Amino acid sequence: METVRRAVIDVGTNSVKLLIADVAGGEVRPVHEESRQTRLGKGFYETHRLQPEPIARTAEAVWEFTEIAREKHSGSIRVIATSAARDAVNPRDLTSAIERAAGLKVEIISGASEADLAFRGVATDTELSKNPLLLLDVGGGSTEFISGHGLKKSFAHSFPLGTVRLLEQFPVSDPPTRAEFIRCHDWVTNLFQSEVVPLLQPALQHEKKCGLVRLVGTGGTTSILARIEKKLDRFDREKIDSTVLSLEQVLFQQKNLWRMPLAERKLIPGLPRLRADVILTGVLIYGAVMEIFGFKHLCVSTRGLRFAAVMDQRPGR
Numbered sequence: 001m002e003t004v005r006r007a008v009i010d011v012g013t014n015s016v017k018l019l020i021a022d023v024a025g026g027e028v029r030p031v032h033e034e035s036r037q038t039r040l041g042k043g044f045y046e047t048h049r050l051q052p053e054p055i056a057r058t059a060e061a062v063w064e065f066t067e068i069a070r071e072k073h074s075g076s077i078r079v080i081a082t083s084a085a086r087d088a089v090n091p092r093d094l095t096s097a098i099e100r101a102a103g104l105k106v107e108i109i110s111g112a113s114e115a116d117l118a119f120r121g122v123a124t125d126t127e128l129s130k131n132p133l134l135l136l137d138v139g140g141g142s143t144e145f146i147s148g149h150g151l152k153k154s155f156a157h158s159f160p161l162g163t164v165r166l167l168e169q170f171p172v173s174d175p176p177t178r179a180e181f182i183r184c185h186d187w188v189t190n191l192f193q194s195e196v197v198p199l200l201q202p203a204l205q206h207e208k209k210c211g212l213v214r215l216v217g218t219g220g221t222t223s224i225l226a227r228i229e230k231k232l233d234r235f236d237r238e239k240i241d242s243t244v245l246s247l248e249q250v251l252f253q254q255k256n257l258w259r260m261p262l263a264e265r266k267l268i269p270g271l272p273r274l275r276a277d278v279i280l281t282g283v284l285i286y287g288a289v290m291e292i293f294g295f296k297h298l299c300v301s302t303r304g305l306r307f308a309a310v311m312d313q314r315p316g317r
Contacts, residue, residue, distance in 0.1 A: 007069035013041035013140025083141030111158025121307030155203030221282030227270030
């Protein structure tokens with residue numbers, strides 16, 4: 001089967017990520033990966049208007065990644081934008097800036113498409129696709145819940161809950177106070193109980209007929225939690241992929257992170273300095289899901305949206 005080299009640039013609410021991979025059928029072999037935190041969602045959630053400075057940072061990051069993809073002979077380059085772009089009242093400001101900077105069109109995908117791509121990307125891991133799973137993809141502006149078995153989904157929904165969105169809604173002191181944690185935790189728990197559980201629980205009961213349902217997390221938060229546990233100073237896919245974190249480990253990290261000042265969090269091995277703020281809301285979301293749905297373990301997947309998106313491309317730039 002012919003192998004082709006492709007690139008995907010993922011424009012998220014918190015960061016811009018690049019994946020360059022050699023693709024042969026359903027097999028994806030990463031060649032190069034990078035991430036730039038541009039915080040596109042900064043100052044966004046009061047007006048739902050993307051701000052000029054984050055737009056400029058994001059367009060510059062996309063341009064840099066486009067140059068890298070071309071230097072590495074990618075046959076096609078796909079640019080995908082997610083939560084902040086689709087919720088914005090001025091998405092054209094972003095897409096025009098990227099088109100001027102990088103000469104590429106931008107696809108703003110729906111929450112349903114984001115959930116589908118995340119699930120198909122994780123399912124490229126044959127070990128994970130053997131068993132029923134609940135996939136949780138926590139981004140900066142949205143969180144996708146997808147349950148299924150193999151390539152067949154029984155539930156997929158994108159909720160307007162993300163690390164940047166939540167941190168802007170519930171700003172914290174330095175260090176965060178116990179009262180701030182309780183306020184944020186109670187709000188997330190109530191949201192899950194009222195909006196997620198009624199929709200998701202029937203699908204989980206269906207999946208349980210096929211075996212034990214595994215909780216799988218994809219995205220920046222889970223990779224960082226795995227890196228903290230393993231004290232990895234850089235992203236290492238082989239060491240991070242399929243890491244299993246217990247509920248006790250997640251709750252310990254949650255407690256530890258929420259009592260530290262920002263300067264101390266920035267010194268934690270495995271925690272990127274620019275992620276030291278949003279890790280608070282990320283770990284809180286995962287801890288709440290594990291407690292509410294009774295999951296004792298969280299399996300980390302470094303695959304996701306970009307793995308599926310890179311398989312779907314057509315030739316061209």
